[in-house]
Amino acid sequence: MVQVLIVDDNDNNRLTIDLLLESLDNIETCEAADGKEAVELCKTKKIDLVFMDIMMPIMDGIEATKIINEISPSSMIIALSALDDKESKQTMLISGAQDYLTKPIDSDLFIQRTKNYINIINLRQNQIDNQDASNPFTTSVYDRKITFFMKNEESIVQFWDFFLQHNIYNCMDLSDYIRIVYGFSRWLIKDNVQFTIDVESNESNVYIMINDIGSLKKGTINNIIHKYIPNALFTIQDKTLTFKLLQIQTVENETLYVNDEAKNILSKTHINNISAEEFIENTAISILPKIDSLENIEFELDTAFIAFELNPTKDMLHKACIIFDEYHDVLELLVEFEHLAFAIKSLISFLDSLDDEKLQSDKVKNLVSLLLLFLNDLSSWRENIFTKQEALDVHYLDASLLSSCIQIEALFDEKDIEEGDDLEFF
Known part of the structure; x- marks a missing residue:
């Protein structure tokens, strides 16, 4: 109507x-x-x-x-x-x-x-479904894309100037995101990397993609982003760094008018704290048995990781990934943890992509150690939220868990930023 x-x-x-x-x-x-x-x-x-x-x-x-x-x-x-x-x-x-x-x-x-x-x-x-979308988060974006061709310092200035001159997005902390993309771009240009930056959007979000992060190490990227934008929503896949920005509307009395999806994202970024007790109270009863199954999945996953350490082959790691997928599937049912579920799915895809040659390196022991530490954090997170229900904010461990996912993937990066080098930001 x-x-x-x-x-x-x-x-x-x-x-x-x-x-x-x-x-x-x-x-x-x-x-x-x-x-x-x-x-x-x-x-x-x-x-x-x-x-x-x-x-x-x-x-x-x-x-x-x-x-x-x-x-x-x-x-x-x-x-x-x-x-x-x-x-x-x-x-x-x-x-x-x-x-x-x-x-x-x-x-x-x-x-x-x-x-x-x-x-x-x-x-x-109507629900947008753009199968040509580039961003890894969703195909629900408009049939339009802004592409910046980053060839030199002048290209970076033009990128910055575009967002100064054209007020087409109303995003939280947009200037902070543009500044950090500008900083990464300057480093890449100094490293002789030519790349593109794509911008897609829908009613609720804007997606900014740096399509070739060159030699920038994932762990370094993660640390810089969390330093400047602690609650940033981002992912790194196939050498592409993608930021997800929330669009909002603000009126004179400073009340936010946002749709349901925007409200969910706001809660993920800690603007609204939800206690574990409140979260469980509002969770559908049909999902609770699946949440209870997470403890058993953690035990199976722990066993699979140790077995992989003893026999570090692609087949053994794939078996662990199958179990890890079960954990992800449960998290995906909990809309409040959509971003964490997405990060875990990305980590699973990365683990499944490792070939036998990489798994014979001396990094395998470190990989297993990081995976077991991550699993221990997940177990603590689950217990404090779903068992003890003691967490005052269900997102209290999000930043650490997301950081761990990227740190694990960064383990197999071939090149790091040299000590003393730093990205330049305004």
């Missing part, structure tokens, strides 16, 4: 539009006599389409359009006015209106335009 708001100080004008809309299916209408009423309605109700008069008492359509764009950016606003001059149209479009219709209303044109608006709204509400 498309929610339509008709805003006009003239009763007859509102009635005319309402009668025209009756010929269309799946539309529900509400009305406001001035801009202030319209703003209040948009604060309390999800409005898909707004027909906005310009000249109104108390608050005109221009001011109302600006405010509604801030508090409800997904609302499509169509200006309606008897003024047919270029200046009035430009003012409304600059204020945030998507289209401009003049009065008196041409009924046929109005119906055809409204059908188009509804089609756009329905397409916006």
